Amino acid sequence: MTDVSARPESPPSGPTGAAGRTLAVAAGAAFIAFLDLSVVNIAFPTIAASYPGTATSTLTWIVSGYAIAFAALLTPAGRLADVLGRRRLFALALAAFALTSLLCGLAPGADWLIAGRVSQGMAAAFMVPAALALVLAATPREKIGGAIAVWTAAGGFAAVVGPAVGGALVESLGWRAVFLVNVPVALALIVPGLRLPGADERRANTLPDPVGTLAVAVGLGAVVAAVTEGQTWGWTAPGTLAALLGGAALVGFALVRSRRHPEPAVAVGLWRSRQFALANAGSFLFTATMFAWLLAGPMFLDALWGYSVLESAAALTVGAAASMVSSVLVGRITDARGQRWAGVTGALLYTSALVWMSTDAFGPDPALWSAWVPAGLLGGAGIGIVVTVLGTAAARALPPQQFAVGIGMNVTSRQVGGALGVAVLAAVFTAIPDDTLRAFHTLFAVCAALGGAVALLLAVPSLTADRTQE
Structure with missing residues (x-):
């Protein structure tokens, strides 16, 4: 990612209007990048029905493939923006995002769709840090906090409208439309992106460590492949063990190499901060349980309650709206103690919703108002609180x-x-193939356990402390 220490105290573009235009374009890019996570969740049951011969565990790579590519390349992509020029890389990444979205929308088979999603995640990985770097370069220092809040809110808004947008597109045009809609939006951002003020100078001369970058990407993919396909391959099968152990070894190698390399693939030096390490551990655990729950939601409504895509979208929007409201409210809490206890409360709200969903209250008979809506409000509110608190904690540590x-x-x-x-999620459903309801209850119980672990982590005082008080 980009080091902002080298930029001048006042941005070259000067006027607030120019900074505002930069923020608007960058927020648009963040919106489409994060929208693709939530719209695919609502479209997943329909996509799966289009490929009946492909195992569910394999189809989950439509979701996880995007996330893996995004995660693996996000950090080195920032350095590449410094080498090639932020504005130039941003425009190229937008064009690549449009092209890979087109590939997903026209994919003739599941393999093509998964490949398209991985490529789309790679494009997003280059687009997001370049957009953030442009915002940081164009915004006066005293206004950076507000600009980052707007940029982050664009991703949150994508999560709120994602179910409704995805549901409407799938119902009216089919699942391919959730990918094709990205094409005109991304192309529309390219021209204003190229016209953003300020020279597109190169701020670095060397690329991030290619060996470490490749090791991280391959290692993460191998570990997730082992967890995803372990039930199918067999947990003690040579292929599973090779992917799991080999992937872990590659990630470990990349981390060790990054500690000594002048242009590291992973900025491991930041983890020396206890607060930053705790915030990232909390983010890792909570997003694991959150992603599983968000993907399981439309699957549950489709498989057990027989909801249409639009009905599922409406039901899911309840939790998304609660998340947006709670994040805004908790964002007004500025003291460390208040942030800590808000985070613990949010994690407990989320956990209680998942515990409830793991019981017979969520059975084969629809119970929208008596069960789904209150659980969605609890869980959604908890998500908004926890994500905001963990994000604030990470920023305070830096x-x-x-x-x-x-x-x-x-x-x-x-x-x-x-x-x-x-x-x-894929492993749970592969382990319990003949009892769908029990599989969902088991998954919700696992998600609840992870939520409880996050609550304990958030109770650690040093996680939310201000750096100036350490």
Whole structure:
């Protein structure tokens, strides 16, 4: 990611209007990048029905493949923006995102769709840090906090409208439309992106460590593949063990190499901060359980309650709206003690919703108002609180000159956790193939256990402390 220490105190573009235009374009890019996570969740049952000969565990790579590629390349992509020029890379990444979205929308088979999603995640990985770097370069220092809040809110808004947008597109045009809609949006951002003020100078001369970057990407993919396909291959099968152990070894190798390399693939030095390490651990665990729950929701409504895509979208929007409201409210809490207890409360709200969903209250008979809506409100509110508290904790742990790097690392932790969460979902359903309801109850119980672990982590005082008080 980009080091902001080298940029001048006042941005070259000067006027607030120019900074506002940069923020608008960058927020648009963040919106479409994160929208693709939530719209695919609502479309997943329909996509799966289109490929009846492909195992569910394999189809989950439509979701996790995007997250893995995004996570693995996010940090080195920031350095590449410094080498090639931020504005130039941003435009190229937007064009690649449009092209890979087109590939997904026209995919003739499941293999093509998975390949398209991985490629789309790679494009998003280059697009997001370049957009953030442009915002940081164009915004006066005293306004950076507000700009980052707007940029982050664009991703949150994508999560809120994702179910409704995805449901409407799938119902009216089919699942391919959730990918094809990205094409005109991404192309529309390219021209204003190229016209953003300020010179597109190169701020670095060397690329991030290619060996470490490749090791991280391959290692993460191998670990998630082992977890996803372990039930199918056999947990003690040579292929599973090779993928699991080999992937872990590659990730470990990349981390060790990054400690000594002058242009590391992973900014491991940031983890020396106890607060930052705890925030990233919390982000990893919570996103794992959150991704599994968000993907399981439309599957549950489709498989057990027989909801249409639009009915599922409406039901899921309840939790998304609660998440948006709670995140805004908790964002107004500024003291460390208040943040800590808000985070614990949010994690407990989320956990209680998942415990409830693992019981017979969620059975084969629809119970929208008596069960789904209240559980969605509890869980959604908890998600909004926890994500905001963990994001704030990560930002508080960072000195200003490493803010962009740290935000990128935090997003990486979330994406890796999300990919593994989807893999756990696949493993649970592969382990319990003949009892769908029991599989859902088991998954919700696992998600609840992870939520409880996050509550304990959030109770640690040093996680939400201000750096100036340490």
